[in-house]
Amino acid sequence: MRLKSYLSFQPTWTKVVDALFALNVPNSERKVDPAVRVNIFLQSWQTYQNKNQIPRLKTLTDTAKKYGLRIEGIAFSRVILRNMPIWYHREADPLIRSMNSTKASVCLRTKHKIRTVGETVDLTTKIQDEAHTQSSVCECTGCNEIRAKWKCEHPHGCANQAKKLLDTLPPKWDPRSELPEDYQGEYKTSREENRNNIKPFDKRITTAGSISDIFRIFTDPDTKTTNQLPNLKEPAEILEDVVAATDGSCENNGEEN
Incomplete structure (x- = not known):
């Protein structure tokens, strides 16, 4: 059983x-x-x-531990x-x-069938209508859609719980964050670079692709990963003229030379 093939999820x-891992859990995890x-790695x-x-x-988990497998x-x-x-x-x-055990979370799992972060985000957007009120009897478009689609009796409560779940995610893992991909743009080469076979x-x-692309091996167990996002934005270009003034650093200060 190869770890690499397993982590391809295909x-x-x-x-x-995954089903066997989920069945063979210690007593401390029985409430899950x-x-x-x-997936135990996610x-x-x-x-x-x-x-x-x-x-x-x-053998699979031992191999992962031996080679320092982790998300990075x-x-x-x-x-x-x-x-x-x-x-x-x-x-x-x-x-x-x-x-995970609140009534709202149980409803999110059983009625809304929410499993992923993306599905959680999509539910929270339902109550962003200006007409929405923080009430179980709210009649805004989003709440009515939630009631009709998922037979949910407390659409505001469930959407609010979805937001609370998302708020536990650090910036690096929160799709609501401004991510580097939002401002770094696509990788492009100029005509001159293509003509001269230059690869900038x-x-x-x-890291793009699928979830299987987030794993690394041979990682350093003594080095903790960070869940903060780096700010790699280019400095804003100064468009207006800049006036520089000096005082006492030239001869005949204040007079035309």
């Missing part, structure tokens, strides 16, 4: 492995809804990693951020674990 057998146990819940685990699955990158694309599981998000504030340095730092 072969059918990886779904079986099995329906939201998606979420904070734990599976058995000792002799109680299925031998081949233990300076910044990730919004597509990747939206596809991350929201429940027990691995990079979220630990507070998110205590938010690509200064973009966003």
Whole structure:
């Protein structure tokens, strides 16, 4: 069983492995809804990693530990951020674990069928209408849509809980943040560069692709990753004239030379 193939999330057998990991959990994780146990490398819940685990699955986790597998990158694309599981998000504030058993969260999982960060964001946008009121009986367009589509009795409460879940995400993992991909633009070459076969340095730092592209091996366990976003915006260009004045630094100060 190869770790690299498993983390591609494509072969059918990886779904079986995820299901087995979700079933073989210590007592401390029994309260976690099995329906939201998606992947041990993307979420904070734990599976058995000792002799109680299925031998081949233990080999998989042992290999990951041996080679220092972890999520790592300076910044990730919004597509990747939206596809991350929201429940027990691995990079979220630990507070998110205590938010999974509320009535609103249960409704989000059972009626709204919310599983990803992107689905959570989409629900919060439903109550951004100016006509929305913070009430379970709000009749704004968004609340009426939530009632009709998901048979939800408390649309404002569920949308508000969705926002609380998102607020546990650090800037680097929050798709609502301004991300480097928003201002670094596309990688382009000029005609002259193409003509001279010159490939300029690509200064973009966003990891794109799919969730399988966020993992790295041979990482340093003593170096913690940061969940803050770097500010790589270009300095604003000064368009107006700049007047420089001196005082006492020239001869005949105040007189025309």
